[in-house]
Amino acid sequence: MNEPRESLTIGTFAQAAGVNVETIRFYQHKGLLPTPERPPGGIRRYGHADVARVKFVKAAQRLGFSLDEVGQLLTLEDGAHCSEAAELASHRLDDVRARLADLTRIEAALSRLVDECHAHQGKVSCPLIAALQRHECRAGRAVE
Incomplete structure (x- = not known):
């Protein structure tokens, strides 16, 4: 039994792609996924190439x-533009490395503050709260 190439309803398509129907519509609105024509008196049908395209989008987002x-x-999807795709990936890699550096600084600052909190006992000011208040005051003065 051969099913037609474009045989999936939007619900079945969404399920096969692992997303919800609203995601399909959103991708269509953004131009990431074509909207098939609606046959007279019928419903739009999608194919396995559409499922693969949505999976590509989700993999790239991850x-x-x-x-x-x-x-x-997606415009470079034919594989003939590897250098252009590599350039996009290089920019993404630079961004990831910058975010990792930021996260490392945040982790060190939080770790230091948590250690200071554990070291303080009795009725003394919490180092974490004090540090956040100092930062807030500095930011407030910078804005004025």
Whole structure:
């Protein structure tokens, strides 16, 4: 029994792609996924290529690509533009490395503050709260 290539309803398509129907519609609105024509008196049908495209989008998002960047990658999907795809990935990698450096600084600051909190006992000011208040005051003065 051969089923037609474009045989999936939007609900079945969404389930096969592991997303919800609203995601399909959103991707269509963003231009990441074509909207098939609605046959007279019928419902739109999707195919397995559409499922693969949504899975591509989700995989790229898991790597940190924005939907705009995913759109760019989709235009390079034929594989003939590897250097352009590598350039996009290089920018993403730079961003990830910068965020990792920020997270490392945040982790060190929080770790130090938690250690200070555990070291203080009795009726003394909490080092964490005090540090946040100092930062808030500095930020407030900088804005004025």
